[in-house]
Amino acid sequence: MSEKGQVLTANRLRDGEVVFLTRAGTWSENIDEAALAIEKEAAAGLEAQGAKAVAATLVTGAYLFDAERKDGHVRALHIRERIRTLGPTVRMDLGKQAEGTAGAFAALD
Amino acid sequence: MYRYDEFDHRFVAERVSQFRDQAARRLSGELTEEEFRPLRLMNGLYLQLHAYMLRVAIPYGTLNGKQMDRLAYIAEKYDRGYGHFTTRQNIQYNWIKLEDTAEILEKLAEVEMHAIQTSGNCIRNVTTDQWAGAAADELADPRPVGELLRQWSSLHPEFSYLPRKFKIAVTGSPHDRAAVRVHDIGLRMHLNDKGERGWEVIVGGGLGRTPFVGVTVRDFLPEAELRAYLEAIMRVYNLYGRRDNKYKARVKILVHELGKEEFQRQVEAEYARKPATNVELDVAELQRIETYFAAPAYEELPKFSTGFENARIQDKEFAQWVKVNVAHHKQQGYAIVNISLKPEGGIPGDATAEQMRVVADLGRRFSFDEIRVSHAQNLVLPHVKRDDLYTVYIALKAHNLASGNIGLAGDIIACPGLDYCALATARSIPIAQGISRRFADVKRQEEIGPLKINISGCINACGHHHVGHIGILGLDKKGEEYYQITLGGSSSDDAAIGSILGPGFAADEVADAIEKILDTYLGLRTGPEETFLLAYRRVGEKPFKEALYANH
Amino acid sequence: MPIIKDGAFAPDPWVAITDDQPIPATGDIWVSLARLDSDWGTLCSHAGELGVEVPNTTKAEKLKPYLGKLSLILLPFPAYTDGRAYSLARLLREEGYIHDLRARGNVLPDQLQFMKQVGFTSFEVTDRFPAEVWTKAAQHISAVYQEGYTEPHAARTAIWEARRARS
Numbered sequence: 053m054s055e056k057g058q059v060l061t062a063n064r065l066r067d068g069e070v071v072f073l074t075r076a077g078t079w080s081e082n083i084d085e086a087a088l089a090i091e092k093e094a095a096a097g098l099e100a101q102g103a104k105a106v107a108a109t110l111v112t113g114a115y116l117f118d119a120e121r122k123d124g125h126v127r128a129l130h131i132r133e134r135i136r137t138l139g140p141t142v143r144m145d146l147g148k149q150a151e152g153t154a155g156a157f158a159a160l161d
Numbered sequence: 162m163y164r165y166d167e168f169d170h171r172f173v174a175e176r177v178s179q180f181r182d183q184a185a186r187r188l189s190g191e192l193t194e195e196e197f198r199p200l201r202l203m204n205g206l207y208l209q210l211h212a213y214m215l216r217v218a219i220p221y222g223t224l225n226g227k228q229m230d231r232l233a234y235i236a237e238k239y240d241r242g243y244g245h246f247t248t249r250q251n252i253q254y255n256w257i258k259l260e261d262t263a264e265i266l267e268k269l270a271e272v273e274m275h276a277i278q279t280s281g282n283c284i285r286n287v288t289t290d291q292w293a294g295a296a297a298d299e300l301a302d303p304r305p306v307g308e309l310l311r312q313w314s315s316l317h318p319e320f321s322y323l324p325r326k327f328k329i330a331v332t333g334s335p336h337d338r339a340a341v342r343v344h345d346i347g348l349r350m351h352l353n354d355k356g357e358r359g360w361e362v363i364v365g366g367g368l369g370r371t372p373f374v375g376v377t378v379r380d381f382l383p384e385a386e387l388r389a390y391l392e393a394i395m396r397v398y399n400l401y402g403r404r405d406n407k408y409k410a411r412v413k414i415l416v417h418e419l420g421k422e423e424f425q426r427q428v429e430a431e432y433a434r435k436p437a438t439n440v441e442l443d444v445a446e447l448q449r450i451e452t453y454f455a456a457p458a459y460e461e462l463p464k465f466s467t468g469f470e471n472a473r474i475q476d477k478e479f480a481q482w483v484k485v486n487v488a489h490h491k492q493q494g495y496a497i498v499n500i501s502l503k504p505e506g507g508i509p510g511d512a513t514a515e516q517m518r519v520v521a522d523l524g525r526r527f528s529f530d531e532i533r534v535s536h537a538q539n540l541v542l543p544h545v546k547r548d549d550l551y552t553v554y555i556a557l558k559a560h561n562l563a564s565g566n567i568g569l570a571g572d573i574i575a576c577p578g579l580d581y582c583a584l585a586t587a588r589s590i591p592i593a594q595g596i597s598r599r600f601a602d603v604k605r606q607e608e609i610g611p612l613k614i615n616i617s618g619c620i621n622a623c624g625h626h627h628v629g630h631i632g633i634l635g636l637d638k639k640g641e642e643y644y645q646i647t648l649g650g651s652s653s654d655d656a657a658i659g660s661i662l663g664p665g666f667a668a669d670e671v672a673d674a675i676e677k678i679l680d681t682y683l684g685l686r687t688g689p690e691e692t693f694l695l696a697y698r699r700v701g702e703k704p705f706k707e708a709l710y711a712n713h
Numbered sequence: 714m715p716i717i718k719d720g721a722f723a724p725d726p727w728v729a730i731t732d733d734q735p736i737p738a739t740g741d742i743w744v745s746l747a748r749l750d751s752d753w754g755t756l757c758s759h760a761g762e763l764g765v766e767v768p769n770t771t772k773a774e775k776l777k778p779y780l781g782k783l784s785l786i787l788l789p790f791p792a793y794t795d796g797r798a799y800s801l802a803r804l805l806r807e808e809g810y811i812h813d814l815r816a817r818g819n820v821l822p823d824q825l826q827f828m829k830q831v832g833f834t835s836f837e838v839t840d841r842f843p844a845e846v847w848t849k850a851a852q853h854i855s856a857v858y859q860e861g862y863t864e865p866h867a868a869r870t871a872i873w874e875a876r877r878a879r880s
């Protein structure tokens with residue numbers, strides 16, 4: 053069973069690292085820890101939290117993307133976001149995929 | 162090579178401290194991202210897919226060993242041990258932290274480098290022929306003018322908030338290796354009967370969404386007037402270039418919408434209104450700069466190098482590499498060594514810190530401490546004695562830098578695409594890797610002959626796909642990557658924009674498609690001297706279309 | 714909105730007269746370009762100083778006949794990335810306009826130096842930043858390559874000239 057929804061992502065301001073907003077309202081480097089908003093209102097809530105974090109200069113460029121959750125793991129639907137959750141597909145030794153923060157189910161295909 | 166004097170040092174140091182202040186104001190929240198964005202871009206700092214990306218300027222693609230060593234140091238200390246050489250003769254790092262950037266710029270300033278205007282809607286790094294100063298066919302070294310324009314355009318108070326980015330390329334050779342017809346301004350040197358230098362001024366070329374080949378607005382502009390005349394062009398563009406639509410904001414659109422004659426009239430009117438005052442100052446500055454570009458102290462060498470000839474006989478691979486990668490030098494006994502950054506299955510333009518150090522060292526020992534970056538994302542040792550070629554080759558080979566594919570099917574230009582770039586619609590690197598593996602056999606590449614395969618990961622065309630003999634553009638169709646193929650482009654003297662062949666291909670079909678195109682070419686060419694481009698121009702797209710889409 | 718002039722926050726003696734307001738008999742006033750065109754007769758004999766705001770799409774030639782009578786020209790920056798007013802300012806200076814040239818709209822500290830270099834002399838700014846920020850921002854780069862872009866009274870070196878003077 054998978055649920056579809058939206059995840060809020062941004063880049064951490066000071067180092068640019070790709071991060072995801074969690075249910076606890078913190079930012080995680082790992083998409084598995086991301087809050088998945090199923091309802092429109094929930095997504096708007098994530099956006100509002102994102103705007104606050106942008107104003108507080110924690111992150112920059114916050115936006116929502118489509119994702120699904122399956123067996124407790126989160127995966128982006130579009131390839132662009134999947135690459136952001138992994139790292140460059142041509143350098144498997146770099147990025148989240150190499151640092152163990154890619155999420156359990158965040159394969160490219 | 163140009164060296165900074167105290168003014169250049171002061172200028173760059175002040176720019177670094179200005180950026181330090183801007184970054185601190187951003188981190189403290191005083192500046193919003195919207196306000197900071199143009200400021201960081203004007204210093205080459207992007208926010209990309211995985212992190213910040215810093216693009217460092219390599220003015221007109223020339224650098225020395227110390228600078229290359231510093232680039233290696235930055236790759237190791239602040240990035241992930243590598244860098245990517247770009248089609249604009251720059252280098253970019255993919256994993257930079259905002260909080261480190263000012264420090265990196267400081268380290269660059271120590272070796273007379275910077276990241277000024279490597280992005281943003283301003284005049285970008287001036288590019289030129291990677292063989293400048295060495296090529297056998299050159300009239301004169303275009304780099305003094307490149308340096309003059311670098312200085313003139315650096316923090317130009319009037320032209321830093323243009324409608325869109327602005328790229329200038331210069332060439333001093335009748336054989337255009339700088340793609341001057343597809344730049345916002347292309348400058349091409351000519352000599353008059355008296356042997357004086359003048360410049361053909363070409364405006365409004367460019368790739369991107371609406372590709373154009375530029376038009377010549379002056380056939381022979383006296384060198385002394387160059388800066389003043391460019392100022393007139395810039396002013397017309399700054400005032401009247403479109404700002405309502407980012408895709409229509411480049412000067413090519415202004416030239417196109419006004420028409421060549423009207424654009425020319427406006428520029429000439431502006432130029433006449435404001436006579437070229439103080440051209441003596443330009444002349445004095447140009448003369449000062451020129452002293453830095455005096456030819457190196459070449460040795461008088463015989464035409465024939467016994468060591469080189471012997472090595473060529475004994476080592477077939479070396480002979481092959483020489484045939485493809487080594488070019489004629491204007492000085493007898495010397496050669497131009499092109500170092501391919503396109504190993505089989507590699508990432509075009511990427512070099513590790515270690516490879517950078519190897520090239521830096523070879524440059525110091527064998528090329529008068531000069532290195533070049535080419536717009537095809539390769540490196541060049543411009544002045545190597547033929548006697549030293551084998552030593553250089555062996556050293557390059559030990560570091561996977563001796564691929565003998567310059568100008569052939571394996572020498573693919575590819576932008577970073579969706580693996581790194583936030584604007585991308587599809588990946589370009591894996592496509593390049595696939596084609597490179599498919600045509601790994603050098604014999605086969607040689608049989609096919611001169612070929613430019615250029616790949617971009619979106620319509621912005623950083624991979625110059627429009628001017629590839631074969632161009633590949635990555636697009637997104639409902640979340641799937643697919644690739645459009647164009648044929649017949651060229652960025653050289655015979656500049657042309659390629660035309661789209663037909664429906665696009667999925668990622669795993671591209672290498673097959675390229676192979677079919679090339680097999681078709683091999684089957685129909687009149688002989689090996691008819692290159693792919695010539696054959697395409699003779700027969701048109703029909704046979705290629707049939708080969709590709711017959712069963713569809 | 715605060716005005717910066719001669720490197721410091723300054724009071725603004727100018728009064729903006731909108732197109733539907735009558736022209737007062739006295740006082741330093743500025744009007745729109747349209748008003749300048751339509752009421753030139755009246756404005757010509759205005760007792761106080763006269764200024765005008767012109768859109769950044771105006772051709773410099775259009776202002777030429779008025780220049781002798783004007784002592785303030787305001788050029789707008791609708792967005793701070795819209796750089797047309799830099800060229801327009803420069804053109805007006807080249808046409809011989811010597812009085813106050815004011816930047817308004819989206820004017821931020823990091824643009825101040827360029828604005829000064831092309832000939833702006835006063836700035837209508839937001840009150841978000843303290844005076845030091847503005848002062849500092851205008852002084853970051855003390856040496857410039859472009860000939861003829863060093864404003865009077867600024868401690869800026871024109872590099873090419875300095876080099877020639879030295880040699």
Ligand code: SF4
Pocket residue numbers: 576577578579582583584585586617618619620621622623624
């Ligand atoms: S062409 Fe597109 S994908 Fe490639 S580098 Fe340029 S902007 Fe990025």
